[in-house]
Amino acid sequence: MNDDRIQEGTTAWRPRVGGRIDILPAWHDLDEEGRREAFEETVALRKLEAALDPDGLSSTAHAVLDRIRRA
Amino acid sequence: MTNLDVHAAAIAAGDERAFARWLAGSEAPIRASLRSFAASVDTEAVLQETLLRVWQVAPRFEADGRDNGLLRLAIRIARNLAISETRRLRTRPIEPDDLERHLAEAMGPAGTSDPLLARLIAKCREKLPTKPAQALAARLESFGAASDAVLAERLGMQKNTFLQNFTRARRMLEQCLERGGVDIREAST
Numbered sequence: 001m002n003d004d005r006i007q008e009g010t011t012a013w014r015p016r017v018g019g020r021i022d023i024l025p026a027w028h029d030l031d032e033e034g035r036r037e038a039f040e041e042t043v044a045l046r047k048l049e050a051a052l053d054p055d056g057l058s059s060t061a062h063a064v065l066d067r068i069r070r071a
Numbered sequence: 072m073t074n075l076d077v078h079a080a081a082i083a084a085g086d087e088r089a090f091a092r093w094l095a096g097s098e099a100p101i102r103a104s105l106r107s108f109a110a111s112v113d114t115e116a117v118l119q120e121t122l123l124r125v126w127q128v129a130p131r132f133e134a135d136g137r138d139n140g141l142l143r144l145a146i147r148i149a150r151n152l153a154i155s156e157t158r159r160l161r162t163r164p165i166e167p168d169d170l171e172r173h174l175a176e177a178m179g180p181a182g183t184s185d186p187l188l189a190r191l192i193a194k195c196r197e198k199l200p201t202k203p204a205q206a207l208a209a210r211l212e213s214f215g216a217a218s219d220a221v222l223a224e225r226l227g228m229q230k231n232t233f234l235q236n237f238t239r240a241r242r243m244l245e246q247c248l249e250r251g252g253v254d255i256r257e258a259s260t
Contacts, residue, residue, distance in 0.1 A: 004234035007241065012215025014116050021120045023113040032110035039109035043102060044256045045241070049211060051188045056095040060102075060115065063215030064122040065091055 005029060009038030010045050012059035074138040082129045082141070090126055097142045098122075104146045108153040117156060121149040188253060195247035203240035206233050 008026040015022045046058040075096045081089030105114040125145045134140045209222040223233035
């Protein structure tokens, strides 16, 4: 599986459909092995993000908090 | 593991900062509880939906006397959402599962921010070439608010070029961290 495709799957950005968080389009392009790799890459990336954030928050947490503030 | 329920009353009262502190400790174990679904559902989408639902139901949360009740509730919500999504996508049949085992596995020791690790990561970022550094910074600073296509456009890159630079940045960063004695995949932050 192409590394770049797997890294694309690590973003915290997700489309919104009818107010609900939807599947990342690139996720459909990954086979099962690629999806598992993307999961592990995401785990590692979120650790990096949290380590760099003054409040220990990852991009996932920021995305959720942003959604709450906009509600 | 720290009892994250110390934030529950403030979260129930609508305190977003308390919810942020709860998120800092709970995201990793909730995500870990979804590992067995990684091939069949978009776990990031399930996780974000879970966290939003926790915020919504928190005012009705009642502690059961055991630590981390809100986290245990979140893991149940996450697993139920993942099962529903698996059925909707028909990616694979659902096997009977032992929820308590998953809860125990997911609720390992929660980490806290490590200033030494943050400094090492910052030093490693300084060594990145310009384009990979730009791609990594764009992702880190967008906080999940923009797609890679949008981030690439802002940097004047094609999306594929952006992803190549981002991938390169991650590899170089992890190699630099390893030289500093840190395996980010093993580290608890």
